[in-house]
Amino acid sequence: MKNKRIKFISLLATLSLSTMLSVACSQDEAKPAETTVETVEIKAMTGKELTAQNSDKKKDDVLIIDVRSPEEYKAGHIPNAINMNVDELEGRLDELGNYKDTPIIAYCNSGKKSGDAAEILANNGFTNVTNAQGVKEFKYDLVKYDDVTGSDFQALIDGNSDIVLVDVRPAKQVKEEGMIEGAINIPFDEVENQLDQLPKDKTIALYCNTGTKSADVAKQLESLGYKNVVNAIEGVKEHSFTLVN
Incomplete structure (x- = not known):
């Protein structure tokens, strides 16, 4: 009788260990695979550097975006810059689908809104993003067309x-x-x-x-x-x- 009791206890222990291992394995399998998110570094650019980049020979290598309001843009903007208000940028990213790997330079008045825009771009797969000095901090030659x-x-x-x-x-x-x-x-x-x-x-x-x-x-x-x-x-x-x- 004693031997049977020992065998029964041993069987329970084996079943308990098996259950614990099974649960542990199930929990491991349920864990999502770890993914590595590549962080895009947002670069900074002075007004002098942007002016040099915007020369006839270099301007076609980048896309310049004025992220201020349409009214501010129309009042005077950097030549060759398109206008995309930072408040609308996330909803208009599909318009920039062909520029994912193109160096993009954002600017505003002071660098604050363009900094926000740069983060939006960097967080949405744009690989080369720069925040440039604003138009109230550097004397750019502005145009109104x-x-x-x-x-x-x-x-x-x-x-x-x-x-x-x-x-x-x-x-x-x-x-x-x-x-x-x-x-x-x-x-x-x-x-x-x-x-x-x-x-x-x-x-x-x-x-x-x-x-x-x-x-x-x-x-x-x-x-x-x-x-x-x-x-x-x-x-x-x-x-x-x-x-x-």
């Missing part, structure tokens, strides 16, 4: 009859390569001689090869009193515009 990406420029001109679409590339290049449908050709060095084709009560939408010459024309028109000028920062060499002869 609108700068937009190639895709936003295309959306603007599609079916819009209240726009004068202008290709400012040389006439010879336009003849060889064609223009965006509906555009007129006014070469960048002939603008003042053809102002009669550019009514001030219309929106003037400008493009070229890379956004450089069209920006020059935008500044020229701004100095002549034009209020509604839009420049494509990505020209026909950078964005997939359809050209027709």
